Amino acid sequence: MQYFQHYKGNYYRIIGEAKHSESLEPMIVYQALYKDMALWVRPKDMFFENVTLPNGQVVPRFRPCPEDEALAALNASKAGDVEAPLLDHFYSFFHDKGYVAEDFFGGCSLCGEPNEFIIDAIDSQLRDLHPNLTPQQHDDLVNNLYSALHKRFEADEA
Numbered sequence: 001m002q003y004f005q006h007y008k009g010n011y012y013r014i015i016g017e018a019k020h021s022e023s024l025e026p027m028i029v030y031q032a033l034y035k036d037m038a039l040w041v042r043p044k045d046m047f048f049e050n051v052t053l054p055n056g057q058v059v060p061r062f063r064p065c066p067e068d069e070a071l072a073a074l075n076a077s078k079a080g081d082v083e084a085p086l087l088d089h090f091y092s093f094f095h096d097k098g099y100v101a102e103d104f105f106g107g108c109s110l111c112g113e114p115n116e117f118i119i120d121a122i123d124s125q126l127r128d129l130h131p132n133l134t135p136q137q138h139d140d141l142v143n144n145l146y147s148a149l150h151k152r153f154e155a156d157e158a
Contacts, residue, residue: 003033003070004062007051010034011070012062017044033074086129086141087148090122094149101153104146119146 002014011033018027018041026044031037050058094103104115122142126133133141 001067003065003067004030005065005070005073006062007053007059011065011073012040013070015039033070086126086145087152089129090125090145090149091152093121093125094118094153099153101150101157104150104153114146118149122146122149 004012004014006012012030013033015029015031018029019025020027020043027041028044028047029039029041030047031039047062049061051061052058099118104118105113119142122145123138126138126142126145130138130141
């Protein structure tokens with residue numbers, strides 16, 4: 001597959017080329033790598049044309065980019081879509097059980113080692129709540145949630 005970044009910042013992958021049913025104009029079918037992963041179609045000439053920015057700079061409408069760059073943006077987008085509601089969910093879960101900021105360290109707040117019980121609880125619930133995350137997305141989200149939860153508990157106690 002070919003991956004591109006739109007000049008405004010979002011990433012896309014080309015699904016294929018098609019022809020307009022009336023004019024037979026070549027079209028590019030492409031997919032957004034964010035939010036709902038919508039499919040789009042644009043005339044091929046327009047897809048590959050240059051645009052002029054307000055500052056006068058001329059840039060490609062879509063610049064080719066490496067697959068890993070585009071997929072990293074997709075992973076970040078997916079994690080961002082679920083992180084805020086999940087943070088609220090897990091905060092309530094641990095708060096209702098009486099957890100405090102110090103509990104986020106495995107018995108020794110001075111050692112700074114994470115509490116494996118909390119990590120395991122986030123991990124198992126996250127598998128049920130979002131089973132379609134890739135393993136990397138899942139692991140990143142577990143770590144982000146753990147860190148964000150600890151900060152939120154610390155802020156509440158300050």
